[in-house]
Amino acid sequence: MIHDSITDCVGNTPLVRLDRLFPQRDIEVLAKLEMLNPGGSVKDRSARYIVERGIGDGMIRPGTHIVESTSGNFGVALAMVAVRHGLRFTAVVDPNASRTNLRILRQFGAEIEMVREPDSAGGYLHTRLARVQDLLTEDPDAVWINQYANHLNWETHAVTTAREVIADCPDPVDVLVAAVSTTGTLHGLARGLRRVWPALQVVAVDAVGSVIFGTPPGPRMLPGVGSSRVPELLTPAEIDRVVHIDDAAAVRGCHRLLRQEAIFAGGSSGSVVAAIDTLLPELPRPSRVLTLLADRGERYLDLVYTDEMAIEHDELAYSSHS
Structure with a gap:
């Protein structure tokens, strides 16, 4: 085939x-x-499915800026799918992200937003999510994938x-x-x-x-x-x-x-x-x-x-x- x-x-x-x-x-x-899977993980499936469904229903269009809080497999998968469809992608990450994954993301052309201030719980999750919200406010073309709540994931x-x-x-x-x-x-x-x-x-x-x-x-x-x-x-x-x-x-x-x-x-x-x-x-x-x-x-x-x-x-x- x-x-x-x-x-x-x-x-x-x-x-x-x-x-x-x-x-x-x-x-x-x-x-x-x-x-x-070609991007190396099961997350290739959800990245492709969510983006292509978004394209099909008009939520994702030429010029859409995809945003997600991730430095792992889902980020790599989204970066691959974004290249395929000519979309801009920003991964919001923190200092715990592996250097290998960050290098892979950059090779795909993804933009990296690194948050460095821990949140009230001592981690970075809430800081990352706050930066996602900032990006959505700053860019009217930005779309948050939100894999933890997106029904297209399952x-x-x-x-x-x-x-x-x-x-x-x-x-x-x-x-x-x-x-x-x-x-x-x-x-x-x-x-x-x-x-x-x-x-x-x-x-x-x-x-x-x-x-x-x-x-x-x-x-x-x-x-x-x-x-x-x-x-x-x-x-x-x-x-x-x-x-x-x-x-x-x-x-x-x-x-x-x-x-x-x-x-x-x-x-x-x-x-x-x-x-x-x-x-x-x-x-x-x-x-x-x-x-x-x-x-x-x-x-x-x-x-x-x-x-x-x-x-x-x-x-x-x-x-x-x-």
Whole structure:
């Protein structure tokens, strides 16, 4: 198939069976490789869908200035989509943004607005959002995407990701295990799958220190999972269980995924690996588990895949088999 643009290549990612990582009898774990999207993450889907829907309904026009508070995968995805459609994009970021992501954003031509003053909570979230509001006031052509509240975020996955899974799976999925931040991916995929498989159990994987489900705030190292705010998209009644994973367990999960499945994935993928380990003893037999591996590992070389982390993983693996 010949595509007309890079954004036309978003989606149709493969499913792979993780039977080396999870060799248990009567348990099948399937992972959708969202890291194979052209911008490197599952966020390519929502960035493309939201912008193209905006173009279709006239909210986004030639000359529109897209604004979003993000320095992670969604920012990179929006920057890619903005280039494709000839749009201006500004990412509002803070000093915690990785240098790698900032360099990627600049290479795509995105404008960077760095806020440096912490907010009353000691972080930068409210400062970033205040700067977004300033930009909207200063520029009448500015449009805020607002992925934490935009219903198109979850709708993306109900109409694309879920349909792909259903087409690729001849038998029902019993359990969905997915990392959460905005909750758009989890809710959209679950809603789409439950139209066909209403008995699906939905497990949200959150970070220790995240406040999404009312747990106390705390320091978190890994981007892509957890949040310092409760997303407007969150619908707790649609989630059957929440598993909280700390940074250390997520890093170990990343290294296991790499060593045993040769899948080089980002921090949230390690979180779902650790969560599935937690769930396995409780799952009925047989069960089919679906998860998403949201992004690639290259952007985490200085965070998850340092030499020290690799040595620690090898020592843990050795001690567990000795």
